Amino acid sequence: MSPGPDFAALKKDFPIxxxxxxxxxxxxLDSAASSQRPTQVLDAMDYSYNNAYANVxxxxxxxxxxxxxxxxxxxxxxxxxxxxPDSSEIIFTxxxxxxxxxxxxxxxxxxxxPSDAIVLTVMEHHANIVPWQMLQAEKGxxxxxxxxxxxxxxxxxxxxxxxxxxKLLSFATMSNVLGTINPVExxxxxxxxxxxxxxxxxxxxxxxxxxNVADMDADFVAFSGHKMLGPSGIGVLWGRMELLxxxxxxxxxxxxxxxxxxEGFMPDAVPSKFEAGTPPIVEAVGLGxxxxxxxxxxxxxxxxxxxELTAYAQRTLKEKLGDxxxxxxxxxxxxxxxxLSIELQGVHAHDISQVLxxxxxxxxxGHHCAKPLMQELGVNxxxxxxxxxxxxxxxxxxxxxxxxxxxxxxxx
Amino acid sequence: xxxxxxLYREIILDxxxxxxxxxxxxxxxxxxxxxxxxxxxxxxxxxxxGDDGTISDIKIGGQGCSISQSSASMMSAAVKxxxxxxxxxxxxxxxxxxSIAEKGEELAEPTPAEIRELGDLAALRGVVKFPTRIKxxxxxxxxxxxxxxxxxEGT
Numbered sequence: 277m278s279p280g281p282d283f284a285a286l287k288k289d290f291p292i293x294x295x296x297x298x299x300x301x302x303x304x305l306d307s308a309a310s311s312q313r314p315t316q317v318l319d320a321m322d323y324s325y326n327n328a329y330a331n332v333x334x335x336x337x338x339x340x341x342x343x344x345x346x347x348x349x350x351x352x353x354x355x356x357x358x359x360x361p362d363s364s365e366i367i368f369t370x371x372x373x374x375x376x377x378x379x380x381x382x383x384x385x386x387x388x389x390p391s392d393a394i395v396l397t398v399m400e401h402h403a404n405i406v407p408w409q410m411l412q413a414e415k416g417x418x419x420x421x422x423x424x425x426x427x428x429x430x431x432x433x434x435x436x437x438x439x440x441x442x443k444l445l446s447f448a449t450m451s452n453v454l455g456t457i458n459p460v461e462x463x464x465x466x467x468x469x470x471x472x473x474x475x476x477x478x479x480x481x482x483x484x485x486x487x488n489v490a491d492m493d494a495d496f497v498a499f500s501g502h503k504m505l506g507p508s509g510i511g512v513l514w515g516r517m518e519l520l521x522x523x524x525x526x527x528x529x530x531x532x533x534x535x536x537x538x539e540g541f542m543p544d545a546v547p548s549k550f551e552a553g554t555p556p557i558v559e560a561v562g563l564g565x566x567x568x569x570x571x572x573x574x575x576x577x578x579x580x581x582x583x584e585l586t587a588y589a590q591r592t593l594k595e596k597l598g599d600x601x602x603x604x605x606x607x608x609x610x611x612x613x614x615x616l617s618i619e620l621q622g623v624h625a626h627d628i629s630q631v632l633x634x635x636x637x638x639x640x641x642g643h644h645c646a647k648p649l650m651q652e653l654g655v656n657x658x659x660x661x662x663x664x665x666x667x668x669x670x671x672x673x674x675x676x677x678x679x680x681x682x683x684x685x686x687x688x
Numbered sequence: 689x690x691x692x693x694x695l696y697r698e699i700i701l702d703x704x705x706x707x708x709x710x711x712x713x714x715x716x717x718x719x720x721x722x723x724x725x726x727x728x729x730x731x732x733x734x735x736x737x738g739d740d741g742t743i744s745d746i747k748i749g750g751q752g753c754s755i756s757q758s759s760a761s762m763m764s765a766a767v768k769x770x771x772x773x774x775x776x777x778x779x780x781x782x783x784x785x786x787s788i789a790e791k792g793e794e795l796a797e798p799t800p801a802e803i804r805e806l807g808d809l810a811a812l813r814g815v816v817k818f819p820t821r822i823k824x825x826x827x828x829x830x831x832x833x834x835x836x837x838x839x840x841e842g843t
Contacts, residue, residue, distance in 0.1 A: 624754060626756075626824060647728060657728050685696070
């Protein structure tokens with residue numbers, strides 16, 4: 277076996293990680309919200325704007341062709357990266373939120389009526405709740421919820437009853453609050469048995485572990501570029517071709533039609549049908565470069581690095597803060613991602629984050645756009661530290677020291 | 689003094705640890721709820737007006753960070769015994785301290801007299817250096833504003 281990648285050396289690829297906050301080196305622990313990006317991604321985007329930029333799918337001049345090729349080669353990279361059988365099944369969107377809205381507004385509006393039911397979980401991000409609630413207000417279907425069980429995992433004891441007669445199961449592959457990696461195989465099997473379509477919010481898992489949509493056997497998979505070293509402004513929806521072909525368009529405009537008259541329009545083929553207007557061209561190039569970077573390190577290696585870092589963090593934080601700290605989510609590092617939602621006795625999450633910021637440590641306070649889950653947990657805010665490939669044990673040590681400071685600062 | 693010490697002055701931590709007027713009031717007291725959608729913090733203001741038209745009792749419920757909790761605690765102590773108009777004047781001074789102007793009005797720095805009137809609340813002036821926390825400091829006041837409106841409308 278060849279030696280694993282040198283994770284300690286990766287930090288130098290990320291210019292922002294060499295900056296300081298309040299005179300202290302930046303310790304960036306908010307990658308679950310948005311990751312940082314390496315110079316390789318920034319250079320690829322720079323090159324594109326400086327040498328190969330024009331609108332895509334329009335011009336016949338060489339520059340437009342070069343831009344189109346770059347945009348379409350990013351689509352190929354994404355398809356290969358997630359094991360999509362056909363690159364036409366990759367739809368570029370603005371972000372995962374738009375991807376999920378696309379599924380709700382197009383597939384949902386065409387397929388859900390008053391006598392139908394869909395199933396979500398209580399640990400969903402608002403992006404996988406609100407689009408369905410918006411459609412529910414229009415169509416009047418039932419939304420059923422898979423509850424939370426022990427140790428930050430879903431309670432699947434009633435899964436067959438919940439899925440009985442349901443048309444759709446939509447859930448997060450990994451919780452953005454608890455880090456819980458949900459049992460995709462088990463859930464998809466149960467959904468298939470019930471004849472439900474499966475939509476996955478894979479925002480938190482695609483950047484951090486190998487993904488193969490064919491193996492997952494889902495129908496839709498949504499994720500964002502900015503959480504996986506890519507730029508903001510680009511997201512992905514993968515969908516099964518037969519479903520995408522049967523679905524009505526999402527947004528209307530240029531680029532998504534094959535023919536328009538004063539009487540009406542004919543939509544173009546998939547994926548153009550779902551990409552109205554000028555798409556995120558250079559963002560796609562940046563996402564392609566991010567995928568190159570991730571693949572060079574290897575997704576298995578990244579996953580292993582984050583399991584080790586999570587285990588180190590669980591151990592270090594407990595040692596340093598004892599009973600004063602609660603870390604939500606599964607206790608076993610192999611069952612979770614590097615997302616630690618922290619409560620500190622007597623110190624509100626906002627105050628934790630404020631003190632941490634003064635030490636250069638960036639974590640996120642609040643409800644993390646998952647209010648139903650927070651209600652279930654009985655907390656109104658946590659401070660969330662999340663890891664990525666550029667984090668190491670020194671970042672965890674800085675977190676532990678700053679948390680200890682916050683505790684003593686607010687101690688009663 | 690570091691920015692952090694300026695933000696978390698001892699008086700603020702004192703109100704956070706021992707909030708004044710914490711609790712609930714039964715009807716006919718008026719109740720208003722305020723939420724900070726960014727962090728999920730919530731504040732409930734219970735307000736009772738006496739026969740003389742002044743705020744005879746006020747209680748604060750809900751949960752939140754040290755800034756939102758201490759600001760609401762200080763606010764409750766400051767407005768007790770005041771008329772709704774006086775309470776609103778105090779709110780305008782406090783928002784001035786937080787660099788927030790009332791709708792349609794110029795931003796006015798509070799005068800020294802107004803700052804004296806604010807009492808303990810003036811300790812929150814360090815918040816202004818932390819723009820995301822201004823919402824925490826004003827959550828209680830905005831909720832009080834709603835409660836006062838409810839009182840005026842008799843709802």
